[in-house]
Amino acid sequence: MFISTALFDTGALPREGATWTAAQPPRRQGVSLELDQVSKSFGSRQVLKEVQLALAPGEFVAVVGRSGCGKSTLLRAIAGLETAEQGSIAVGKGSIAASIRIMFQEARLLPWKTVLENVAIGLPRSLNAAAATLATVGLAERANDWPAELSGGQRQRVALARALLHEPQLLLLDEPLGALDALTRIEMQQLIESLWLSRGFTAVLVTHDVQEAIALADRVVLIEEGRITLDLKVDLPRPRARGNAAFAALEQRLLSRILNRTTATDAAIAA
Amino acid sequence: MKKQSAWAPWVLPVLLIALWQVSSQLGWLSSRVLPEPWAVAKAFWTLAVSGELWTHLRTSLWRAASGFAIGAGLGLALGLLTGSFHRAETLLDTTLQMIRNIPALALIPLVILWFGIDETAKLFLLAVGVFFPVYLNTFHGIRSADQGLIEMARSYGLSGWPLYRDVILPAALPSILVGVRFSLGLVWVLLIVAETISAQAGIGYMTMNAREFLQTDVVLVGILLYALLGKLADLVSRGMEKHFLRWNPAYR
Numbered sequence: 001m002f003i004s005t006a007l008f009d010t011g012a013l014p015r016e017g018a019t020w021t022a023a024q025p026p027r028r029q030g031v032s033l034e035l036d037q038v039s040k041s042f043g044s045r046q047v048l049k050e051v052q053l054a055l056a057p058g059e060f061v062a063v064v065g066r067s068g069c070g071k072s073t074l075l076r077a078i079a080g081l082e083t084a085e086q087g088s089i090a091v092g093k094g095s096i097a098a099s100i101r102i103m104f105q106e107a108r109l110l111p112w113k114t115v116l117e118n119v120a121i122g123l124p125r126s127l128n129a130a131a132a133t134l135a136t137v138g139l140a141e142r143a144n145d146w147p148a149e150l151s152g153g154q155r156q157r158v159a160l161a162r163a164l165l166h167e168p169q170l171l172l173l174d175e176p177l178g179a180l181d182a183l184t185r186i187e188m189q190q191l192i193e194s195l196w197l198s199r200g201f202t203a204v205l206v207t208h209d210v211q212e213a214i215a216l217a218d219r220v221v222l223i224e225e226g227r228i229t230l231d232l233k234v235d236l237p238r239p240r241a242r243g244n245a246a247f248a249a250l251e252q253r254l255l256s257r258i259l260n261r262t263t264a265t266d267a268a269i270a271a
Numbered sequence: 272m273k274k275q276s277a278w279a280p281w282v283l284p285v286l287l288i289a290l291w292q293v294s295s296q297l298g299w300l301s302s303r304v305l306p307e308p309w310a311v312a313k314a315f316w317t318l319a320v321s322g323e324l325w326t327h328l329r330t331s332l333w334r335a336a337s338g339f340a341i342g343a344g345l346g347l348a349l350g351l352l353t354g355s356f357h358r359a360e361t362l363l364d365t366t367l368q369m370i371r372n373i374p375a376l377a378l379i380p381l382v383i384l385w386f387g388i389d390e391t392a393k394l395f396l397l398a399v400g401v402f403f404p405v406y407l408n409t410f411h412g413i414r415s416a417d418q419g420l421i422e423m424a425r426s427y428g429l430s431g432w433p434l435y436r437d438v439i440l441p442a443a444l445p446s447i448l449v450g451v452r453f454s455l456g457l458v459w460v461l462l463i464v465a466e467t468i469s470a471q472a473g474i475g476y477m478t479m480n481a482r483e484f485l486q487t488d489v490v491l492v493g494i495l496l497y498a499l500l501g502k503l504a505d506l507v508s509r510g511m512e513k514h515f516l517r518w519n520p521a522y523r
Contacts (some may be wrong), residue, residue, distance in 0.1 A: 011421075051424040081422065112441040112518045121437070122427035146518045166427070 029037035030058035030202030031092035038087035049226040063216035107155035109147040116143040153184035314488035320357025350409025375400035393465040405450040412446025452508035
């Protein structure tokens with residue numbers, strides 16, 4: 001049962017010996033993502049109902065919603081950790097399998113491996129590249145420590161480095177900052193944004209934090225009871241200042257939309 | 272402060288020995304019931320000088336080590352097998368659970384019939400007794416490996432042997448070592464009984480022999496040797512935990 005050769009990611013990993021010598025990592029274009037009529041249920045409970053969503057290559061989309069609305073299931077379905085009963089999920093165009101990596105709410109580091117070995121998981125021969133990636137998240141000097149010695153925020157940074165080492169074309173973030181304190185969360189948001197800007201991968205962020213969604217995403221998608229009920233473009237210049245009036249207005253609109261979905265303003269926003 | 276805490280575990284044993292010596296000297300304890308500590312120390316010295324003690328000790332240590340190696344080795348192998356493959360569990364686990372409920376020592380009459388009274392019988396008893404703690408804990412360790420970590424490792428391209436070696440086995444290791452530690456303690460208990468089956472050497476033999484001649488001091492030497500060996504086995508397993516689980520703050 002535990003020993004299986006099944007893998008959701010069949011290819012497009014960098015070759016095992018691959019290292020880069022330049023300080024600048026190679027730019028890779030993100031891939032497009034297309035979900036067509038995706039449905040999923042656990043037992044008799046339908047969690048996703050005919051979800052329709054398309055992302056352009058390199059786009060950053062945040063998925064928000066109340067807990068239990070199906071947003072995490074959607075992300076896990078894209079990652080291939082859950083199978084959708086109906087509909088199709090297409091990552092990238094053409095026949096080449098795209099490289100997808102997921103960051104979980106918990107860092108999920110192997111406690112018996114050092115920080116550096118954790119970053120290099122799956123690519124054990126690219127320790128040099130792992131050290132370089134660890135440096136980009138600002139943890140170069142913790143390479144030989146055990147994960148247990150790190151703080152929660154540092155652990156998530158290691159998890160981010162681990163995902164980035166595989167040079168994902170699509171990075172999935174499943175509430176990775178949910179358990180962090182407010183200051184660490186803002187730092188991590190800035191780090192994720194700058195890495196996304198420099199590397200150009202496509203990103204899907206699941207979060208319950210509306211402010212986080214608006215700060216990071218090109219588009220915010222709201223899921224309610226398994227359906228996408230709102231798709232909002234965030235047209236604010238980056239880096240986005242939280243105190244900004246336009247930011248606050250958008251945040252207010254989105255929040256009130258989530259909190260009372262039966263108010264008359266719905267139609268106006270959705271339009 | 273640090274010095275104090277290092278000596279603290281030994282305060283109680285030393286006090287007990289002092290009390291024992293005093294009560295023997297005052298005649299509260301008859302030497303037929305319990306000889307004074309000094310007499311036990313002298314008996315130990317005599318046995319050590321004559322070389323008799325080392326012969327017995329060597330024999331017992333060899334028995335304990337080989338019985339443990341066979342039993343724990345099989346327990347580990349079968350535990351890994353049933354823990355990792357559901358088919359192996361369905362085939363083997365029920366049988367093993369039934370055998371587990373038979374006390375190893377209840378097998379003595381049968382073991383004597385099968386293997387006679389030589390070394391094989393003793394090793395068999397030790398191996399059977401040591402097998403189950405290791406087997407059960409290995410099985411449990413593999414089964415309770417963090418599914419989140421396994422899912423993560425799979426999604427990062429690990430499968431088959433690398434997944435087993437890097438994720439499942441290390442996750443099971445704390446539990447396996449609990450089994451090993453328990454077995455190392457158990458092996459001495461079983462050894463005492465096994466060595467009463469018509470042995471020619473060994474600490475158990477030495478103790479039983481001394482009982483025949485009412486040499487209570489030698490009996491006590493034997494008992495204390497078991498205590499020391501048990502403590503030694505415990506130190507070994509703790510050392511293993513410290514080494515293999517050094518990533519875990521609870522074992523540092």
